[in-house]
Amino acid sequence: MKLAFVCIFFLACLCSCSPNNVKIDNGLKHFFDENRVNGTFALFNNGTGQFTIYNLKRYRDSAFLPASTFKIVNSLIGLQTGKITNDSMVIKWDGIVRPVKEWNKDLTMYEAFRVSAVPYFQEVARRIGKDTMQLWLDSLSYGTKKITTRIDTFWLDNSLKIKPDEQLGLVKKLYFNQLPFFDTYENIVKRAMLFEDNSNYKLSYKTGWGHNEKENHLAWVVGWIEENKHPYFFVLNFESSDPNADIPSIRMKMLKGILSQLGFMEGKM
DSSP states (O other): OHHHHHHHHHHHHHSOOOGGGEEEOGGGHHHHHHTTOEEEEEEEETTTTEEEEESHHHHHHOOBOOGGGGHHHHHHHHHHTTSSOSTTOEEOOOSOOOSSGGGSSOEEHHHHHHTTOHHHHHHHHHHHOHHHHHHHHHHHTOTTOOOOSOTTTTTTSSSSOBOHHHHHHHHHHHHTTOSSSOHHHHHHHHHHHEEEEOSSOEEEEEEEEEEOTTOOEEEEEEEEEEETTEEEEEEEEEEEOOTTOOHHHHHHHHHHHHHHHTTOSSSOO
């Protein structure tokens, strides 16, 4: 019953921006120009129901591979199905040395999520299996939903895609425990997403980085910022044709710059 109700509610609320509650903020354009990227940013004020958006068309109409932002859903499905027992569950390193040194060791789910360890969550996906994963993608109406390639690459290879609008809707539902998963499991994922917690704000997010069909870098940051116990939900999405672009640095610099320009991070919102 909970699954059916929440899925209906989720679908009804996922894409809720309309001309009446959207402010187009072209003052954010310089962040994209300075970093030579093409993209979009959106912020949802949960208290007022207002969206602040740069590049509405890309935000609302364009879909992209989720890359490692899919770890949010992969974690929830893994926990709900028992393939991840808790956030301390270790998956042993397979011995393959990869470019990200933090991946080259045994990792717990919490550790793997925070260093965005692709091999850990590929193994989780294999344990979940294609049929069960497909059932959950359908239940969540996650992006284009279909798994048309391998179970351990479909969120990385441009076969599954999701819109920035849908990403923002997902993290909003996660924050309020309105996804069709046990609250305990949603709280585990939220704990893993909390990267900054100080007297002025709490910043929770998941990053993503992949390559689109044109081999351009494709980057995400999705999550929320809390000030004075009030959440604001955001999504940053962009692509770069520069093969040498430092995507991890650019995406966080852009996110914090945008949030700062919008008045956040000082505890005054």
